[in-house]
Amino acid sequence: MAIKGVAIGGIENSGGQAGEGRVKNAILIAGPTASGKSALALDLAERKGGVIVNSDSMQGYSVLDVLTARPGAAELARAPHYLYGHVHPSTAYSTGAWLRDVTRLIEEGTFFDRTVIFVGGTGLYFRALAEGISEMPEIPQQVRDRWRYELKEQGSAKLHRILLREDSAAGMVLKPSDGQRIVRALEVLDASGRSILDWQAMRGRPLVDRASARFFVIEPERAALVSRIEARFDRMLDNGALEEVRRLAALGLDADLPAMKAIGVRELRAAMAGELSFPEAIERAKIATRQYAKRQATWFRHQLGPEWQRLRPGDDVKSTISAAVSGAN
Structure with a gap:
């Protein structure tokens, strides 16, 4: 029988509550586009018998196989890959939705007794994994459609005035030209009756166990x-x-x-x-x-903490990651 808090394989059992299961011994590899991070993750997954989880917002969309540089059939055959191409382009996929998808994989036992390698270029995904993210309400499709239609018909400036009237605190922190965030604030208010700022103040639990995780960010030479x-x-x-x-x-x-x-x-x-x-x-x-x-490199440089090992020009990246991971297990 599983006991809450006891590590089973690669997962710390959480008693079945959504979002509480933490992936132990996770490997996180971040880096700007075209930095070679996917190849590193694949090499590591093959040697460790691990699984790869997409941590790039664009690679989650279907249709965009080529333009988002998603792994091809040959790569997919070499190791299990998850959360690639599973979202239709008509969906505005979010960090929260991605985190829920990771939580679902945890709860389904997908990562049981496997090394889990998160790889990608979306900094907010990594932050959510390691630090938790504010819970957000489910938005009914009709509410989402309504505010998208209003944005298209009325423009962001007019919706910003509506937001200032209905939720002045949220309106004050958003620019009138930021249509997507204005729509997000309005749909959250519409669906829940609460300000998006209230929801953002509630921090969730990290999905990776920080003590056993290994964090790497690739900083390639610019030229x-x-x-x-x-x-x-x-x-x-x-x-x-x-x-x-x-x-x-x-x-x-x-x-x-x-x-x-x-x-x-x-x-x-x-x-x-x-x-x-x-x-x-x-x-x-x-x-x-x-x-x-x-922009990605700048974000990683300023937003990722000291636990992230920087892999810089001149480093033997593959050997450095292998040594760090081997030493941790």
């Missing part, structure tokens, strides 16, 4: 990363990125949805519509990717 980014985007084009954008466009989705903002979608759609030449669209997508990688 090498730029080269990798450009070569990778060229491969994406060779591997069907244009067809992928066509399939996404055929869904007729709202341009404000997160999946529609994946790097390369807007640029390639513009080229397909004749608004840009293809060489210009490709260059713009590469520039956008470089800028995104820089």
Whole structure:
């Protein structure tokens, strides 16, 4: 019989309460796009008999196989991968939704007696894993649809005035131009009758056991990363990125949805519509990717704490991670 608080395999049993089970001996690998983190995670998973959990917001969406650089069939065959491509692009997937998906995997016993490797580039996912996240209410689809429609019809400035009237505290901390966050605050208020600030003040429990977890963040050399980014985007084009954008466009989705903002979608759609030449669209997508990688690196540098081991240019990254993980187990 399982006893609350006793570690069973890779999971600390929680007595069945959602969100309380903590993954023990987890390995977290963060890094900017194109930094090679997925290959490191796969190598480690093969050697440790582990499983890989996607910790990148864009790689969770279906359709966007190529443009989000999701693992292909060959990689998926080498180790179990979870939370890749499981969300339809019509959904505005959130950190809270991702954390609930991880919790579900824990409770289903997916990680039982396995090394769990979280890998990706979304800093908020890692923060939620290690520090917990504020619980948010479930938003009925009709409420979500209503406020998205209002944003489209009335614009963010008018919705901001509504938010200031109905929830002045939340309205004061949001910019009138920040339509997505304004809509989020309004739908939470509509669904629960409480301010989003009240919900954010309630911190959840971490899903990984910090004492036994190992934290790594890759800090690649800038010039090498730029080269990798450009070569990778060229491969994406060779591997069907244009067809992928066509399939996404055929869904007729709202341009404000997160999946529609994946790097390369807007640029390639513009080229397909004749608004840009293809060489210009490709260059713009590469520039956008470089800028995104820089933002990621800056976030990791300033937001991740001292428990995160920095893997810098010149380090033998694979050997460093292997030695650290072996020494911990």
